[in-house]
Amino acid sequence: MTQTPHRPAEHTTRPRGRLVGQSVPRKEDLALLTGTARFIDDIKLPGMVYAKILRSEVAHARIRSVEVAAARKMPGVLDVLCGADLVGKVKPWGDMMQDLLVGDHTPFAVDKVLYEGQELAAVAAQTKYQALDALEAIELDLEELPAYVDPEEAIKPDAALIQEGITYEFGDGNIFDRYKLRVGDIEAAEAEAAAVVRQRFSTNRQAGAALDPHGCVASFDSFTRELTVYSSTQSIYMVRDVLADVLQIPRNKVRVIVPEVGAGFGSKAQIFPYEVIASIFSMRLGRPVHLVLGRKEIFQSGTARNSQIRYAELMCDRDGHITGYRDYTVHNCGAMSVWGNQVLHIGTNVGMLPYAIPNIRVDGNIVHTNTAPGGALRGFGIPQFIWVKEQLVDMAAAELGLDPLEMRARNVIRPESFPFRTPMGQVIDSTTVYDCLHKSAAAIGWTETKANPVPYEGLGLAVSMKYTSCRHPSFDTDLSAVRLRLETDGTVTIYSSDVTHGQAHATMLAQIVADGLGVGFEKITLARPDSVTSPFGLGTYASRGAAVLGTACRLATERLREKVLAIAAHVLEANADDLDIGDDRVFVKGLPDSGLYLEILASLAAYRTHQLPPGFEPTMEAIATYDTPTEREGPDGTGNLSVTYSAAAHAARVRVDPGTGLIRVVDYAMAHDTGVVINPLVVEGQHQGGFLMGLGMVLGEDYVYDDEGHLTNASFKDYLAPTSTDVPELTKIYELPAPSLTIPGGQKGAGESGTGPVPAAVGNAVFDATGVRFTSLPITPQQMLLALREKDRRGLATFRYPDDMPGFTGPREPQDWPEPLLPDDMGFDWDNFEDEL
């Protein structure tokens, strides 16, 4: 035995196994910061050819013909496809996520163009330039139709039908789905209310704007009949299962792999036509096909945040307690949408938090327009709803003469014990939202500034809770899985299908494994998601990584630890209970400097199986799948859809330039209760990024359509996403611990809490600074200045934009509001459904 080497004091005194909770530098960053990470456009396979898509330049048209003969004769062209080629040969999709009987998505438009940018034809050629040249040789004969850009126009009784090819079960005309929420007795709440505030609000379309473009490389092996697809996606199994279904080939013959994915924000959480098109080309040609979209294509045909119009009413008693909420929502899903209707369901359900409102009635129409598909985007409907509800709270506070901070303090959930079930059905297993509210308000100088206001400066508050994971109403599952393998050299490989694309899974999971297995952090590697090797999981969305995937990882780690200890106990002839694990070895408790290295134990399990305990199943692998104990949405819209909830209380200080209308967020405080944070560095980054997306939503980003349905700002030059200079110093970020009681490690989601309250907090601050209440998004300098001038011209103390502007054509006052368009043929008494049930 050699002499024990000298070890520094801090090493021996360091508490074992406590990487969870530390700001461990991210494993991901070296490749990203040195430019060596390989994204989808970097994938090059032998014999690879290039495909490009011809997209419609009009928003709504009947297709008379798509003539591709000339394109086939162009130099370098290998294959050409259009909609008519595939009718009856591929299955439409969209049914699985939307809970439809048949899908409503096809690779190309066949009879009708439904939105600008929709796929009409595609070319595969030797080079991408030859493919683009050939697209120009395709002749289109389109009969243009009037386009519906405004969802309220699209639902008028005389509106022409946009989606003609499918009958939606709950639809009617351009309404393709409906949403109903019933809690308590809203009429009684209204009758008894001391104050009711009413306002029509609208929201904008926002792009995911991931810098890494959408795209894929499809490679079909003509001999094995296996289709391999590299795709920049958030979910390999959603792509695999839908793709195999569309192509009607076995799922074990489709392999989906991700390269480095440069963000998604929800915009890559589904299959897209380009994945189908590239696959078909590859199957026809027997060669790898590269198909990566340009930015304009992504703006036009990727998914964008659904816009909403909400005719909203908030009811309170004289003490400011919220007693009721009612609205009629028109929810714009664009021309087609895989996830868009879910956004209204979940965003409204969870968006009611952090208040336990006892009486609620929401009627929503989910509408098709001739615009880009709507879909998932950071916050999933919650930022839209919080924009409405948190401004109503300020309006109600003003009517009751209450301070907005005090009004919120009286309403946020603060139960005597957890878990606490709200009237909406959410099970709140922990929260410090009350403390978060006061923390953020104090950090921004709420009380002092309210006492000494500064002209054209204003403060605003907003609170929200974001779901961690989600059991989608149409999609009854909420699981993730991890398989671990202790390799024979003592390293550990983590297999997961949940794609890391900014969430630092390689770091976060390694922290969990290092703690549980006593393996050095640097010895742990996360394998790339690959449907051939990764266990089945849903993917990375809904802020589910730390809590759901993390729990699967924790369970797998425990199982692997048991196996390691079982072998060690056998070899050491000790009781497993007397053993501990750490510093890459198993040792007898109290003797940490001795023991058996994990690589020796793993080698026994693989190469010396006679030394294993009797009956021990060789090799050192463990797998665990975790499905959350969440509920399905009830027929009244209530239910606990998420495993736990992360609160966010934000406070904004804005400054408005009365000469230019420019709005600067000069100070911003965020307090969250993200539970047990695995890596504070990563979580802080998520909050900063979440804030930035909220900032873009409130102060600049929007899909600007003209009346014909042309997207006029489909480039980063014209699409006003915020840049670094627009962001204030984000030093006031606080975590007020509230460990989840449901998740074994106490984790909650972090990825989207930073986004939800931002538009409302800024909107409330802008009102405080100027007396102008913005009811539409985004708030641009132009609108700000014109509103200020009009307000001054009319000598008003407060003013609504755009409601009080001379050119506003929508309903200005509640008596002008439309009645919710309710189906008269559904044969269901929604107000007394409990009796019927």
Add this chain to the structure above:
Amino acid sequence: MKAFTYLTPGSAEEAVGLLGQHGPQAQVIAGGQSLLLAMKTRTARPSALVSLAGVDDLAGVRLAASGELVVGATTTYAALSRAPLTGWHTEIAAVAGNLADRPVRTMGTIGGALCDAGPRYDMLTLVTGTGARLEVLGPSGVRTLSPGEFFAPGGGTTLAADEILAAIRFPAADAFTRVVFAKFRQRTFDAALASVLCAARPGNGGVQITVGAVRPVPVVATAADPEAVAAEVLDAAGGPPLVQYQRELVRTLTAQTLSTVNGS
């Protein structure tokens, strides 16, 4: 992008010759910050690009014997922003150093902006407001144009297909006692939504106000107060919201620049 022939002349005369040889489908490329974006989306499809990168005497900043500041057309914004200038010329460097973003300033050239003639570019307002003269080289030699002659009234330039912009001659440092430029853009890296340049002449020469970004070419105002300038450039009232907004911006920026000029 479509395929093109890339030509690298060594002199300005050679560049002019190549333009003549390759016809109107050939285009000059300097920094390429506008042209390459247009080519990428195939909205520009030149058959040949005549690069000025190898023409050394088109770049650089010097003082002429007359005191005029001669800025070579292919001088980058970055170089211009660092040039050791004096008097009102420092405002030229300041404008060049506060537009677009760093990569664009590193590659983009003053001549490229003027020939592309984007109405929202600051350089158009700068040369118009200071009465700079533009040296244009063609097959028959050099002609010197005023901004009013160089920019076409409806937008764009009057350059012939075989002409290149060689240099910009700004008036001498004593031509103005003070020049102040101000603009508004929503994001730091965006082009201006409105820009105003106030140039004060010595003695009783008065202040000249020029408004850019709101019309196809900059407008030299005859009015002298913010309200009147806004009304002159964009009518007194009405118009779509963008025009109403730009009117407010012109008023604000004019007041701001006038106050700075008069305060000195």
